[in-house]
Amino acid sequence: MNRKAPKSVPRKRSVSSLTGITRCIYCGGRMNIWQRYSGRRRLACYNRSEGRECLQKSAYLDVYETQIEEYLMSFTIPEDYQQKILEAQQKLYSAYETEDIGKEQAMLEGALERLKELYKWGDKAKGEYLAERAETERRLRALAPITGARAKNLAKLAHFLKNVADAWQVANQEQRNALARSLFQEVWIGDREVIAVRP
Numbered sequence: 001m002n003r004k005a006p007k008s009v010p011r012k013r014s015v016s017s018l019t020g021i022t023r024c025i026y027c028g029g030r031m032n033i034w035q036r037y038s039g040r041r042r043l044a045c046y047n048r049s050e051g052r053e054c055l056q057k058s059a060y061l062d063v064y065e066t067q068i069e070e071y072l073m074s075f076t077i078p079e080d081y082q083q084k085i086l087e088a089q090q091k092l093y094s095a096y097e098t099e100d101i102g103k104e105q106a107m108l109e110g111a112l113e114r115l116k117e118l119y120k121w122g123d124k125a126k127g128e129y130l131a132e133r134a135e136t137e138r139r140l141r142a143l144a145p146i147t148g149a150r151a152k153n154l155a156k157l158a159h160f161l162k163n164v165a166d167a168w169q170v171a172n173q174e175q176r177n178a179l180a181r182s183l184f185q186e187v188w189i190g191d192r193e194v195i196a197v198r199p
């Protein structure tokens, strides 16, 4: 086979919005993303680009991205379902974290009390008492941000659920890829058309 000089350069390392999740509707093979010298990316069937038989025509990536965006805009998660997801998440947290944090907090507070008693009764030297008190208080303070971070994560999740399409619009290629991967297992590609997505 006589190979022409490539018009496009494969950008294996740079992640595109649809990297790794697109499949060719004709041959079932993977789709490859190529970047033109102009910077505009194209999506093409890998098998066809290798000279194997396939009818898929390549098209600009942004053609498909626009279709995904339209899909996402029509893809709204009902409010009550969002609420359910948040509640489930909250339960998970309370099962795995709150209980442990609560126990550790109570344990540390108890230790602090006992420490004070020991010092009061003269069973502990001042230097030792102060060092142990500082360490226990430090560990107690370290527990507080965990509950704060948890609330923040829930807020983020709620925001994400409400604004998938908005997020897609402002995301760069890598962020779009992360978003697409979290939403779809596969995106099937026909001629200049997203044929099906498998959430």
Ligand SMILES: [Zn+2]
Residues within 6 Å of the ligand: 024, 025, 026, 027, 028, 029, 045, 046, 047, 048, 054, 055, 056
């Ligand atoms: Zn193909």
